[in-house]
Amino acid sequence: MNDGSSGAEGLVTYELRGDIALIGLNRPDKRNAISDRFVEAIGAAVTRATDEAKAGVIHGHGPHFCAGLDLSEHSEKPLFEAVKGSRQWHRIFDMIERGLIPFVSALSGAVVGGGFELAASTQVRVADSTAFFALPEGQRGIFVGGGGSVRIARLIGAPRMGDMMLTGRTLGAEEMERWGGVSYVVPEGEALTRAIEIAARTATNAEFTNYAILNALPRISDMSSEDGLFTESMVASLATMTPDAKQRLRDFLEKRAAKVQAPGNG
Numbered sequence: 001m002n003d004g005s006s007g008a009e010g011l012v013t014y015e016l017r018g019d020i021a022l023i024g025l026n027r028p029d030k031r032n033a034i035s036d037r038f039v040e041a042i043g044a045a046v047t048r049a050t051d052e053a054k055a056g057v058i059h060g061h062g063p064h065f066c067a068g069l070d071l072s073e074h075s076e077k078p079l080f081e082a083v084k085g086s087r088q089w090h091r092i093f094d095m096i097e098r099g100l101i102p103f104v105s106a107l108s109g110a111v112v113g114g115g116f117e118l119a120a121s122t123q124v125r126v127a128d129s130t131a132f133f134a135l136p137e138g139q140r141g142i143f144v145g146g147g148g149s150v151r152i153a154r155l156i157g158a159p160r161m162g163d164m165m166l167t168g169r170t171l172g173a174e175e176m177e178r179w180g181g182v183s184y185v186v187p188e189g190e191a192l193t194r195a196i197e198i199a200a201r202t203a204t205n206a207e208f209t210n211y212a213i214l215n216a217l218p219r220i221s222d223m224s225s226e227d228g229l230f231t232e233s234m235v236a237s238l239a240t241m242t243p244d245a246k247q248r249l250r251d252f253l254e255k256r257a258a259k260v261q262a263p264g265n266g
Ligand code: 1HE
Pocket: 029, 030, 031, 033, 034, 064, 066, 067, 068, 069, 070, 071, 072, 086, 089, 110, 112, 113, 114, 115, 135, 136, 137, 140, 142, 143, 144, 145, 146
């Protein structure tokens, strides 16, 4: 899995471009459906990215981001194997959501089932105009198992997620943006470029602040208001004590740092 080459059995490509790791789902003939070995390969790529990059981008090769769980494998699984498989998805997607570096997903075509769960574990989602979102678990007789009942429900709300699962409806990129499931919608073919730009921007932040965004924010949203506010004060005070923060605050006060830009300028 070296720069520009592919990972375990070619299921994942990995490229380090400056500070940004590009992780490509590379099973386009099966619409990037995620098998057990595929999720392991994603985990290995995420581990490597965490070691050597400041931010990561996850994208799909071919027109579709990901058609979700590999249904051919799933249908054969005994009960406890299915539980262990789901817990493995949780472990790997948790490394994306609450790891050391931010991840941006570049979405096109099918973002379905486990593919949406993978996207939901990234901090920023960029969809091009071809992207469509569905949770067909109801039709398949299964249930989300890659963290969707937590992450997707928090993104778009449990009632909307329930609606998607019950009806099997498909949403386009703009509708999903209105629902809060993606943050950026771009023209066809531009998701990866925009995702790399966004990842590069996050890579210039203070590392401790990025770490706190990934690890404190989701935990604080699990807390009571009182506990959340207390924890926020602790994290904010710790952040201010880092040499990085001291330097960045000095840079602003001595007019060396960029100002906040009005929308459209930055
Ligand atoms: C697959 C899968 C898959 C495609 N598992 N093999 N996910 C789903 O229910 C989505 C199922 N897939 C589809 O609805 C469609 O494939 C797509 C809309 C994504 C794309 O359609 P299309 O016309 O471009 O491709 P296709 O002809 O349907 O599929 C191409 C091949 O990929 C075909 O195999 P082939 O051997 O006949 O060439 C398909 O069988 C195969 N393929 N999707 C296995 N998902 C952790 S729990 C998460 C729970 C879920 O993810 S549930 C949602 C599962």
